[in-house]
Amino acid sequence: MQNIFKLLLLFLFVCTNVSAESETKESIDNATKSTELKLELKNVNKKLEKNIWITRYNNYLTYRKIEKELVQIKEDAKKYGRWKGEKYKELSYQLNNKIRIKENELEFISEYKDSPIGKQITPDAIGKVPEIKNPFSIIEALSYIQILNKNVENYNQIKLELVELVDQISHKITLSKNLYNLTKDQKLKNDLDTLTLELKNFLMVVDVVSTTQEVYGKKVRQITQEVKDAISAEIWRTSKLLIIMIVLFLLSFGIKKAVKKYVDDDDKHYSSNKLINFIFLIVIIFILLFSYIDNVSYLVTILGFASAGIAIALKDWFMSMFGWMAIMTSGAIGVGDRIKVVRDGVEIVGDVLDITLFKIAIREDITLTSYTKNRRTGRVVFVPNNYIFTDMIANYTFDGLRTVWDGIDIHITFDSNHKKAVELAKSIVQNHAKGYTDLTKKRLQKVRKKYVLRSANPEPRIFSFVEPYSIVISSWYYTNSHATLGLRSTISMEILEAFKAADDITIAYPTQTVNLGSNAQVDGEHLIPNIESTKSLFDTETRL
Known part of the structure; x- marks a missing residue:
């Protein structure tokens, strides 16, 4: 045992x-x-401390905390406000100040009023869809699509970050539960309750973000497709316009080639090219206007109301444009023509350098006008096109004519052989003007096919007239429109030499005879001191 x-x-x-x-x-x-x-x-806590969504969630908790405190302070302020006494009056005043402070704090973080992550729960606004009405708006539309895609990517990234955060919080809860089971620490129990609420809130946020992401993505895809369709339509319309403009350009180029081939006159060729370019430009402008203006009738109405004021304010401009159209369509003036413009007593003779929409550029040459009146030449003068409606403009080279009548007047005395003088002048003029006479005949034959010519005889003409103090031999002949002075000078000198060589022809010039009596004789130089006598070969002889 x-x-x-x-x-x-x-x-x-x-x-x-x-x-x-x-x-x-x-x-x-x-x-x-x-x-x-x-x-x-x-380690998990370290990661969560650096997470921006946890920071935003803490702001959300702060908002809720301040909100609760504000409710309590308002109740206390309402309660103590009804009590009497300086103590409660001061306390009520302090509570009202706290209310204002708390309200300012809530206003500062008001974005967390309805969401644990603030405004980030809502994606960026889609914005106004651009209207694609011209090729330049395509760039804006492409930029708009890029912005939308970027917004979708950013919102998708927010969802991924929130899902990852939920996994981290779930993992933290699991770790905390395991640790609590080992240690039975009450603090861990409280933390678990807080984490559970936090996880619940973030799960709600993820659910909202997921739904919003799906709806937002569909909306963006719809708008993107609509914008892409509009871009395709605009590209097609622009392509058609480009094709039309290319066809018009090729057509104008072909017309220019035909003009160059069949028009020998360089001046007409130049003017024709300018007219073709202008028409091409106007057609292109109208095509673009009618293609890209939504309401053409509205534009016409506005122009109709504004036309009166525009016509008054820009009268000269419009008149110049109409003048340009009249010049280009009628062919009255062309580049290279020699013209004469007279306005307010001022005369300008020169060659047309260019005809723009508003002005005619003229380069002065040495002519009889510059010799007798201006005494200055070589300037480039700009004449408004509207002058063709209000002032005299003469064309020396109209419709292929390259010659004009020129005349020389020589005075002879009454006792001279005027018939012989006429014959001498006629012979000299015919000799020197023959080439221009033949050229004029050919030109006039062409002109007569288009115009009615009463007198088409280009032969030189010699006239004799009786003047008060002499006989005038007036010689007329055709000469080059661009070089009148050269032939005039040659013929004048030859007639002078021929008249001087004839014994019976005396050239008249101003003379004066003074008779003081039968016995007195005084030289003319004493009567008019310090003035030398002058003699003009082409002036009338004066005898008193």
Whole structure:
């Protein structure tokens, strides 16, 4: 019996030792697991501390906290406001100040009123869809599509970050539960309740973001497709316009080539090219206007109301444009023509350099006008096109004519042989003007096919007239429109030499005889001191 008791004691001792060793081992294992869990939990907390969404969530919690405090302060202020006494009056005043402070704080973080992540829960606004009405708006539309796609990417990134955050919070909850099971720490229990609420809020946010992402993505895809369709339509319309403009350009180029081939006159060729370019430009402008103006009738109405004011304010401009159209369509004046413009007593003779929409550029040459009146030449004068309606403009080279009548008057005395003088002048003029006479005959034959010419005889004409103090021999002949003075000078000198060589022809010039009496004789130079007598070969002889 005693032995059995000993054995029993021995068995109990062994079991106790084994149980103690087992408990010691379990405690060591729990401590090790607890340390590992705390370390892992610490790493998770570090990641969450740097997470922007946790920061925003903390702002949301702050908003809710301030909101609760504000409700309580308002209740206290309402309660103490009804109590009497300086103490409660001061307390009520302080509470009202706190109310204003809290309201300002809430206003500062008001974006967290309805969302744990603030305004980020709402995607960026889609904005106004651009209207594609011209090729330049295509660039704006492409930029708009790029912005929409970027907004979708940003919102998708927000969802991914929130999903990742939910996983981290779930992992933190799991770690906290395991650690609580080991340590039974009440603080961990409270943290678990907070984490559970936080996880619930973020799950709600993820659900809202997922739904919004789906709707937002569909809306963006719809708008993107509509904008792309509008871009395609505008590209097609622009392509058609480009094709039309290219066809018009090729047509104008072909017309220019035909004009160059069949029109030998360089001046007419130049004017024709300018007219073709102008018509091409006007057609292109009208095509673009009618293509890109939505309401053409509205434009016509506006122009109708504004036309009166525009016509008054820009009368000269419009008249110049109409003058240009009249010049280009009628062919009255062309580049290279020699013209004469007379306005307010001023005479300009020169060659047309260019005809623009508003002005005619004329380069003065040495002419009889510059010799007798201007005494200056070589200037480039700009004449407004509207002058053709109001002033005299003479064309010396109209419709292929390259010659004009020019005349020389020489005075001879009454006792001269005027018939001989006429014959001499006629012979000289015919000799020098023969080439221009033949050229004029050919030109006039062409002109007579288009115009009625009563007198088309280009032969030189010599006239003689009786003037008060002499006989005038007036010689008329055709000469080059661009070089009248050269032939005039040659013929004048030859007639002068021929008249001087004839014994019975005397050139008349101003003379004066003074008779003071039968016995007095005074030289003319004493009567008019310091004035030398002058003699003009082409003036009338005067005898008193």
